Amino acid sequence: MRRTFPTKEKGMSRRDFVRGLSLSGAALGASSLLPCAPGGFGIREAEGQAEEQIKTKAVDVDLNKPYVHPTPAKLYKIEEDKAIRCQICARNCHLPNNKTCFCRTHINRDGKLYTTAWANPCILQPDPVEQGPLYHMALRDGVRAMYVATGGCMLRCQYCQNYQISQEAPMDVTMLGTDWGPKKVVEYTLKAHETIPSLKGIPVNCIAYSYSDPVAFYEYFTAIAKEAKKVKKRKLINIMVSSGYIRPDALKATLPYVDAYVFTFKGWTEEFYEKICSAKPGPVMESMKIVKEAGKWLEIPILIVPSYNDREEYVKNMVKWVHDNLGENTPLHFAALMPKWKMSNVPRTPVTLLEDCRNWGLEAGLKFVYLLNIPGHDGNNTWCPKCGSCVVRRIGVKCMSVMVDKRGRCMKCKTKIPGIWNPNV
Ligand code: SF4
Ligand code: SF4
Incomplete structure (x- = not known):
């Protein structure tokens, strides 16, 4: 059974929230928790708040602790x-x-x-791979990814969906114990279909580093990813879900181990990035180009905030940049606002606005432009760009049908649909 988790502002403590996330071993409702980016905004409240100063403070940490x-x-x-x-x-x-x-x-x-993030996750749970959002990795219906997160993040997105963990130090949201070394995480993933009843025997073939930002737990995430690649009996796919705010050398070091990347494109302007996310767009765009040039699979969520980053000119600039720099086959996911944290008073993004954004993406020449958080909408589905048939039908993050063959082709017209459709590819 799916569960949803009330937010802190509805009276749930951070500790309860994290316990709910981490210990269930059950799929979460996609509308209540989305990896890293597509969350909620509350624009006007946030103005003037976003320029958080870097605060450094001495902390007493026992360097002999297993998580250090x-x-x-x-x-x-x-x-x-x-x-x-x-x-x-x-x-x-x-x-x-x-x-x-x-x-x-x-x-x-x-x-x-x-x-302090080492072996110290606050989330370790299987969820649909589509929740990434990764829509071109339907490794057949029902396959799950093991989502891994620790506390901490390098950004301060004012709408952060998961601020209860992203804005806390790992030791402040420790709920699973501090002995989850990379080998143990991989073993847990391989046995999950036997040990987690809600999976009903469905194997977990991916590990997704998400919910907070894996760049903040870089050492831990890369060590798990390397460990996963040593497994011979089953192919495990590594997925990095991130803001992409990482230095080029650190990102390039992940390329041999990570199969797919989800990097959020938060907005077009420097002002939006700086005021709302305490970051800059340049390094993110550079990261996207590095991943694409390396031939890795990349999907890009864009959260649309009414009256803030939704200006037609901005959205058109973003889709054009993606088309021109990353190619027409790069999937884009426009996400609706779900008001959270310091931006909790802004209404959800109207569906008509998201539909406009999707149309601008398609008009720019992008072949796969999706709408997130609107279950049942045609924008959830993957459509063959040649014959127009629906090759993956979804309701929310659930795949209802996959009409892509094992060679990644539309079953009707045999056109190649880009993506990773077979775990053995
Ligand atoms: S980058 Fe960090 S602060 Fe921003 S949405 Fe993702 S987890 Fe939250
Ligand atoms: S990863 Fe390094 S550079 Fe980035 S916020 Fe953390 S300490 Fe600073």
């Missing part, structure tokens, strides 16, 4: 007085000695960088 892990040396530089310049995300934090950082997952202790 030294990071690989190549991901940071040592500066004067044992200060560290982190090289993981585009924020490029300067951490004085004995200080934490913006993403709340890293600590400088005596000139060495540690992560």
Whole structure:
């Protein structure tokens, strides 16, 4: 049975929220929890709030704890007085000695960088792969991904759907224990169809790093992804769901292990990125190009906020940029606003506005433009660009029918539908 989780503003504590997410082993309603990006906005409230200062504070952390892990040396530089310049995300934090950082997952202790996200997930649960959103990875109906998250994020999106975990340090949302090393996560995934009753024997063939941003738990996520690739008896697919706010070298290091990427394109203007997300669009666009040039599968959600990032000119610029730089086969997902966190007072995005956005995407030449969060809408389905037949019919995140053959072709006209349609590809 699907469950939905009330938000904190309806009286649920962060701890209850996280417990609900992490311990169920059951599929969540897509309308209540969406990976990383498509959440809710409350625009006017947020104005003036978004420029959160980087706060660093000394914290007492026992470096012998299992969840504290030294990071690989190549991901940071040592500066004067044992200060560290982190090289993981585009924020490029300067951490004085004995200080934490913006993403709340890293600590400088005596000139060495540690992560507190290691083996310390707050979410470990199977959900449909479509929830990514990944619509071109229907590895046959009913296949699930194991979603993994820890506390922490490098952004401060004012509408964050999952702020109860993304805006907390990993040790503050520890609910599953701190011994979930990479091997244990992979073993849990491989046995999930036997140990989690709600799966009813359906195997989990993917691991999706999502809900908060895997860049914040970079060391942990890449270690799990590498471990997953060692499995011989079954092919496990790694999926990175992120803001894409990562430095090029750190992203390139994931390419040998990650099969599919979902990078959110939050808005067209610098102002929107800076005021609403405390980030910049440039590194995100660069990340998308790196992934695409490497030949990896990429899908892009765009959350449309009425009266904020919905200007026709902005949306048309975004779809044109995607078309021109990433190609006509890159799926776009326009998502409706679900008001949350500091932006809880803005109404949902009208369906007509999302339909306009979808039409602008199709008019720009993109072949696969979807609408999220509107169950039953034709924009949920995948349509063959040649014969126009419905090759994947969905209701929400549930695949009702898949008319793509094992070679990834439309069953009616044999046109190739881009994506990863077979786990053994
Ligand atoms: S990037 Fe971080 S803050 Fe923004 S929506 Fe994703 S998890 Fe939330
Ligand atoms: S991952 Fe990003 S936010 Fe976190 S310490 Fe490194 S540069 Fe700063």
